[in-house]
Amino acid sequence: MQAAYSPDYENALRRRENMLFFKRWLKHPSQMGTLAPVTPRLAKLAADLVENPSDLIVELGAGTGRLTRALLAHGVKPKNLVLVELDPELCVFLKETLKDLPECKNSMPHIIEGDATKLAEIIPESFKGKVSTVVSAIPFMYIPPIAREQIVKSSFDVLKPEGSILHVTYNPKSPLAFKKDLKQERVGKLWLNFPPGFVWKYQQGWPS
Numbered sequence: 001m002q003a004a005y006s007p008d009y010e011n012a013l014r015r016r017e018n019m020l021f022f023k024r025w026l027k028h029p030s031q032m033g034t035l036a037p038v039t040p041r042l043a044k045l046a047a048d049l050v051e052n053p054s055d056l057i058v059e060l061g062a063g064t065g066r067l068t069r070a071l072l073a074h075g076v077k078p079k080n081l082v083l084v085e086l087d088p089e090l091c092v093f094l095k096e097t098l099k100d101l102p103e104c105k106n107s108m109p110h111i112i113e114g115d116a117t118k119l120a121e122i123i124p125e126s127f128k129g130k131v132s133t134v135v136s137a138i139p140f141m142y143i144p145p146i147a148r149e150q151i152v153k154s155s156f157d158v159l160k161p162e163g164s165i166l167h168v169t170y171n172p173k174s175p176l177a178f179k180k181d182l183k184q185e186r187v188g189k190l191w192l193n194f195p196p197g198f199v200w201k202y203q204q205g206w207p208s
């Protein structure tokens with residue numbers, strides 16, 4: 001087996017990710033949202049927007065771990081990272097592939113097979129109310145509005161008061177409706193990506 005991060009390892013991993021992602025998309029198209037994982041450039045853009053990588057971080061819809069690896073490369077500590085993923089096959093893939101990373105030599109992220117709408121119930125007790133960023137690539141555009149609302153509410157339930165949600169999407173417009181107590185800001189854009197990608201930041205409070 002090649003060392004993690006060698007070009008051969010990366011290419012082989014990307015091929016496996018793309019195949020598995022596509023297979024899961026055929027089974028659950030709206031849950032997956034897209035045919036393929038986010039590109040490494042979009043993953044890096046989103047991960048680098050995490051302002052305090054030494055804090056407790058949650059990733060929703062971790063998929064095959066493309067964004068997870070960018071978060072770890074940005075300095076997020078595995079023991080401080082909770083990954084929530086609904087698809088059991090993707091959870092197995094995450095466990096199997098993340099352990100190859102040098103960052104995960106001594107500890108692994110907490111991988112939770114579960115539904116992000118119930119985040120506040122499934123997250124470890126030690127994270128509750130102490131998370132500084134929830135990073136989400138859940139396809140808000142394709143899931144029912146009620147589930148979207150529950151994910152946002154559950155995320156704010158586990159976040160610190162000043163914490164934020166970073167949402168990765170292919171939609172240049174915010175997928176969340178205007179709300180008087182929700183600050184919404186587009187903090188990242190990558191037009192030269194296929195498809196173009198965007199990162200939205202949500203915080204509790206009055207829009208300025």
Ligand SMILES: C[S@@+](CC[C@H](N)C(=O)[O-])C[C@H]1O[C@@H](n2cnc3c(N)ncnc32)[C@H](O)[C@@H]1O
Pocket residue numbers: 031032033034036037038043060061062063064065066067068084085086087090114115116117137138139
């Ligand atoms: C667009 S993919 C994002 C994949 C990944 N973050 C990446 O780096 O490419 C969306 C992921 O969200 C997961 N998902 C969708 N709804 C979910 C939910 N309610 N709870 C947890 N995961 C969910 C899907 O199974 C899928 O893996």
